[in-house]
Amino acid sequence: MTIGNELISGKTQDTNSSFIARQLHAQGWQTSVIMSVPDDEGAIQEGLNYIMSLSDAVVVTGGLGPTADDITTSAIARAFGLGIYSDQAALKHIRDRFEKFHLKWTANNEKQAQVPEGAETIKNSVGMAWGYSLKKDGKIIAVVPGVPSEVKRMVPDGIIPILRKEFRDAAGHVESRTIKLSGITEANVDQVLADVDFGSLGVNIGFYPNFPEIQIVLTAIAATEKDAKERIIVADERVSERLQQYIFAYDQDTLESIVAGLLTDKNLTLAVAESCTGGLVTDRLTDVPGSSAFLERGVIAYSNDCKADLLGVPEDVLKEFGAVSEKTAVSMAEGVRKLGKCNLGISTTGIAGPTGGTADKPVGTVFVALADETKTFCRHHTFRWDRWRNKTMMSQAALMMLKRYLTGELQHER
Amino acid sequence: MTIGNELISGKTQDTNSSFIARQLHAQGWQTSVIMSVPDDEGAIQEGLNYIMSLSDAVVVTGGLGPTADDITTSAIARAFGLGIYSDQAALKHIRDRFEKFHLKWTANNEKQAQVPEGAETIKNSVGMAWGYSLKKDGKIIAVVPGVPSEVKRMVPDGIIPILRKEFRDAAGHVESRTIKLSGITEANVDQVLADVDFGSLGVNIGFYPNFPEIQIVLTAIAATEKDAKERIIVADERVSERLQQYIFAYDQDTLESIVAGLLTDKNLTLAVAESCTGGLVTDRLTDVPGSSAFLERGVIAYSNDCKADLLGVPEDVLKEFGAVSEKTAVSMAEGVRKLGKCNLGISTTGIAGPTGGTADKPVGTVFVALADETKTFCRHHTFRWDRWRNKTMMSQAALMMLKRYLTGELQHER
Structure with missing residues (x-):
């Protein structure tokens, strides 16, 4: 769930959701829904309820800034009937950053150290506000600021370890491979591969048209890394023997x-x-x-x-x-x-x-x-x-x- | 609502939501929520229910392709208890395109002409599948393919006119102008325009960095077309007199x-x-x-x-x-x-x-x-x-x- 009026008006392209979804996918977890809501207490609370009805955990970004329109923490605290306190370590981090970068302190910055009662803080090495995670009815709510560069650090370093600890059994080893094709349509790829039962190989297959290419993504989740890798190799062979002439690259290559x-x-x-x-x-x-x-x-x-x-x-x-x-x-x-x-x-x-x-x-x-x-x-x-x-x-x-x-x-x- | 496993897995960045939100914003309408869901019937139906509980209309993209994982139309039809039929004009459009471009016809392409009963079709001048709109309990559900280039044509040309007709009273007369600038940063544009009170001119202003350009979008909503146009002219003058040397184009021009x-x-x-x-x-x-x-x-x-x-x-x-x-x-x-x-x-x-x-x-x-x-x-x-x-x-x-x-x-x- 990404929070911000700038997202909902189309002013800013939300890139956090896609990044977070990739991070979760790489752990073998499935994203059930991606949602953007405005900086509005009701919208945040309704959205949280909806997502939590579908999911074991929700990752939230945005609305942790110093200004009056940043209301994520108070909305979440009120939704769960929790008080709010000022985390002293988080506050010290913010004051230290102000000093280090010779910024002028204004009182509203204290707000960025506030977290709901019972929350575990998540450090922010590249920005001001720390994040936090909460546990509610066996479900995890993890919150970080919306600045993309902070998300890119705090999700892998802060949130993923919390989720792995909580959902260790669900994770497994995940391997994936992207096969890039040109000169064939998505419909033809679909037809050519129709007789291959990827499910029985323990591999998930997806086709993604990415003009002017078609991408085939193979994903395997298994108990061991070796097992997951082997499944990918077998599935890749099935694809290659049928579509070799159209394949021009794998993964990050263009x-x-x-x-x-x-x-x-x-x-x-x-x-x-x-x-x-x-x-x-x-x-x-x-x-x-x-x-x-x-x-x-x-x-x-x-x-x-x-x-x-x-x-x-x-x-x-x-x-x-x-x-x-x-x-x-x-x-x-x-x-x-x-x-x-x-x-x-x-x-x-x-x-x-x-x-x-x-x-x-x-x-x-x-x-x-x-x-x-x-x-x-x-x-x-x-x-x-x-x-x-x-x-x-x-x-x-x-x-x-x-x-x-x-x-x-x-x-x-x- | 954008539909697709490639969005929910983070494989593809969803740019349609942001584009559509801007289009709606430019009409003076507020987006209540943006949601991405997988190609899954239950997820589509639950998501639709949620959005429709908050909104007067929902714009849906994705899942209208020829392959088995494209299930948007059947999910929507079943959600509203509607049958599905093959629209003959849409089918002819697809067959004509196949003929024109000497493509090999496969039976699964017929699926792209299917629409729910009672739907009004929305033409697609740049791709295969047409879209459609439905009315349910006084609310509009409008659906187009997820290909961004098709969204960029079908939303302004197809969906916006349908919504304007339906919600005429809410809309008023809306005029907007996009001013395109190069050679200046968003922060500098913001600073240079800080002393202009666009609110008092009855004009909403937004800045959209669109690398390598900055776009300024002026929107005026007024009782008469003349009034709305005049507000835009005045606001445009305020922008132009400050930023003339950076402005290179308006609206659709590049x-x-x-x-x-x-x-x-x-x-x-x-x-x-x-x-x-x-x-x-x-x-x-x-x-x-x-x-x-x-x-x-x-x-x-x-x-x-x-x-x-x-x-x-x-x-x-x-x-x-x-x-x-x-x-x-x-x-x-x-x-x-x-x-x-x-x-x-x-x-x-x-x-x-x-x-x-x-x-x-x-x-x-x-x-x-x-x-x-x-x-x-x-x-x-x-x-x-x-x-x-x-x-x-x-x-x-x-x-x-x-x-x-x-x-x-x-x-x-x-």
Whole structure:
């Protein structure tokens, strides 16, 4: 439960809930509900009642500040019929911080040391107000300030240990793996995996479309770490044997980080020629730190003049086949490779939309070509989105082609 | 209410709630609670009951996809004792999209056309599943898919009009204006506007940091449309007279759309030379439909070779002043303008990080230059973020410089 008028009005994006849910999930605990409520005593109390009717514990953030609208502690104390006292250690911590940072003391700061009777305090190493936890009818209520940087410290360091102590038996060992796919729809992933009984493998599977990717998340909870890990390995094999060609990364890796890693490891240089993607392919590659090791240059050939004079696309190819054609894409990839004196050249040419399509070449059409010293590959796709998403999918197709080339898969396609 | 296991597990950050809360807030309506629940029939139904006990309307997103775990419609229908039918117009929309984009039809996609009996459908111009609204005991339940890009269209275009019709008396006439600023922090905006009493102008003001911008949203609710509009105009003047130099767009416009519009209107052509921004400036400009009218080419000069051979940066400038210097930026802008035979050339050179900084030129340093036929301007900034945000801020600085040039402001700076 996150508390704050700024959350409920949409002024501030609540990132605490998502962070806390991930922390709980990693312990093998299930979040039953996430709720944001305003700085209002009734709303806080009703919300707490609702959550506690569904859950064994509730993590609360927000409303512990010094100002009059911060009323979380008094709302909670009154909900449970508890008095409030000023915790001397918490107060000393606040006074010490004021002194250390040469801040001017105002009386309302004392409020930040108040906790309900019977609460156990939770220290705050990165901010003012301490948090606290309460036990009520066998359920835990744990409260910390709403500042995201404080939540990021106090939840793992303060709240998770309290919950683990209380719910030790429920936790178990949790392992999870995220498998990232591109070039396939969520519905198709679902169909391809329909015959695998992940439940009997002791693994939970989830699909998360995360445009332009699909993510498959495998989670296993077992008595031992070894057991949980083994379950993940078996489930991953079931997924991989069916979807290998679409998988480009695991866990924290991205398509661009994988491509960058392969190029760097193989000591290859790359030049990029983009038309419809307008710089997005190069932009994504340069999001990876150290990309200057392999990226020599990019040319965004938006005009036919540029395609001809910089990349050497023959005028008659542009005239006969058009700027959006296999021949142009191939010529662009070969041209930019030569221009940059690189091992590899990659190119995109297509129609991002919303206008410019024809019956033959509808909006979303793209030709992607990849040239090395001896050969040039070209692939053709049609995407079905708005301009921004078409550009994104087109850049994805180019990076996937690079990845498949670098792993040797592209060379073996027919 | 946002529905999805990926939200409740913390796998995906829920951004829909915050967007919807802002949309409601801008209409003068108060959000009583924000709730995320898993793809679970009981959780959806209990959550709906709770929210409906507090509110006149509930906006629901998520769980309208084709796969087995998407159960929102059946959960809602059962909660209200309604049957489910396949809406023929919604089904035709989905089939048409499949045909248009040459997708392979699978039977589970029919599910996306199902709606509860008595529901009014809400069209989806940017995705597959339509939404719908229901009326129950005088309260509105409006449901749309959870894909953020679809929410961003269907809530303002579909749901807000339904709620306005239903709660006309509560709404009054609402006018709002979003003012977009760049190059200033939220805290500074707050300070600069501290002496303006927007309340006495009958206007609500909110600040929303939306990296790399700050948005100021003015909302007025009045008995007549004329009255509401006049209040906004007065409040806008108060903001503009204090913050003019940071304002780049209003409402739906973006920095790139403003720049693209100015270039097109003035019939000017542009060539871009990027180093540290790695294609992002050109990528952003080509996000605007019709950008081929002004954008001739871009060169991503990641290597010194490229800076020298394509853009004509003198070897001794690179040697003496370095690739990250005013002289290099100026030479890049002039060089790319000449190369593309354009009216304008713009360039970026800097250090995106995380490594590569020096005492003189720390990570985040960027030089941005803009050349026209007679003069070249150069500006220097230092940003303080991670690699991705530095690139974004650097591209923002380049586009802001173009905007200020095109409105004549840059020429009058000292």
